[in-house]
Amino acid sequence: MTQQLVSTLESYADDVVVGRRLHDVPPYRVYEVRLDGRQAAVKVDAPPRGHAAAEGRVHEFVATQTGVSVPAVLAVGSDHYVTAWCDELERSPATIDTIDPEWAAAAGRWIGTLHAETAGAFDGFGRPRDGDSGIELEAHADWLEAVRARLSFHRSFLEPIGYGTVVDAVDQFFETHDNAFDGAGEPVLCHGDIHPEHLARTSDGPVAIDFEHAFVAPGEYDYWRTVIPYFEPRDDIADSVRRSFRHGYESVRSLPDGFEHRKPVYRAFLIVAFIESLHLQQHDDPTLRASRGDQFRELAFETLEMLHNEFDCGPHFDDR
Template identity: 40%
Template sequence: MQEERAVRERLESHTNDYGVGRKLHDVPPHQTHEVRMEGRRAVCKRATSDEGDPAMEARVMQHLETNTSVPVPHVLAVGDDHFVAEWIEGVPEERILDEERVRTMGAGMATLHAETSFEATGVLRDDDGNLALDADETWHGTVCEFLADRRDFLESFGYSDVAADVLALVREHPGLFDGAGAPVLCHGNYFPEHVGIDGDEVTCVIDFEHAIVAPGEYDYWRTTLPVFTASERSDEGLDESFREGYRSVRSLPDGFDRRRRVYWMINSVSYVRSLFLQRQQTGHEAARTAAFLRDYVYDTIDSLREEL
């Protein structure tokens, strides 16, 4: 009842013609509900803590709708801690993986990157109704800020060392990302359940809550590690289908594969943060996952130090 009341309060700030339906998703720091707004079926996404930023996500979708061919939900209303967007059919509720679908996903990601361009990397925010970029001088600088943020978050959970030691390695080697490519808008979680596909066309892309401006390879490796390489489907060569799709639209930079482990190490730090932020695992299960990620990060640090 309290959750429904919170959604009603958000909707009432925009219109008197609304209705609140079922809860669709509840993973900190966001919650989504099916709603009706002025006769239109829609989704309301709101932040449940300061870690969430739906307003930024809404501005990203509006930017893409106006400036690119990337199909995104039309945003109906935006508030400080929420947005309302049109209902979209065709987005799968679970991961559906086959070569054709994965190839189309790769082309869709490449299209997102090819049709967006920024002068610098950095984090995105809502600036009085507009999409704004807090730019850094270099991608290396953005990565350092990214890792420092995760270090600070993980301190109270006893895992700040994971982020701190990766940050130390990255700071020691500013050339790690040389040749990474131009800054583009990266989705940050370009997973099968966030991409609607019909045949060989992407029909909708949702959930831009992790969007960032970065080289496209950042987005690429954030997808391929959890979806293709570290999953039970890793032996089916789906990562090659994804690469084929991507390269059919946009080329990959020199040194792309060489930087793979660096990105996976950085993203593994993010997964430790998500483990404690989203709380989808608790107790011994969470401890086992955190220990696995920590071991992977330190094994990667050791191997990279031997090569650098």
């Protein structure tokens, strides 16, 4: 892999040195490199689900078209992208265990600024792509259409490993409830996975990396994509953290009316993505992954049951 990476990077520099492997979690690998003596980081696809080129175009767009802080993008290739090195990202390692009100407020402001500065930049919703001249959009005029397209993407991975019924049940809910996201708001660029390993506090303010899960969506999608997995499951997360995150966001941009009412709708959608990440990234041993997958499965159907009771009191979602 190292020699192959050297050959790839030789199109950008005469002297290429591949250093430490910084991250190796499917579908990517990240390396420290030196290009003509300049320290940099390169993110490379680990097939089949890697899409580093699309991520690179998102990162490049954020770096050049917004005022939020990210490392500069040096190059984007068909299966990789290269960014400038940021010493403070390495000197200030953080995990979700380090979430506190100060970080939450900074994260809220960073996300709110990203949303405020990309409002009006996209004419639809969906997955950003690598285009011939930069970022392109797999655009859908309606947010619900984009959600169902994303569920179809998840289904291609999840159905063969036994989670097809979960995806189908969530998709069925959206098929029969086209008002589920009414009032969600206009499309903005969402980071899609803000937590302390992806948003670091530096002397110059918060700096974000890793746009693997970027999505053009209503801003409330990014809000709940942070709160639901990183704030809710932990009993030690104080209300002050949640308040700080919301205050940080709303100090920049207002959240739409009814966004709290739509929280369980986002939970149903996000659970499908969480199941894919669980099995794709393979952090845990197979037995534990299966157990956690079963917990997600149950939570998906419990959430759908609650939504059924709220929306229409019709037949229960019990095809598990």
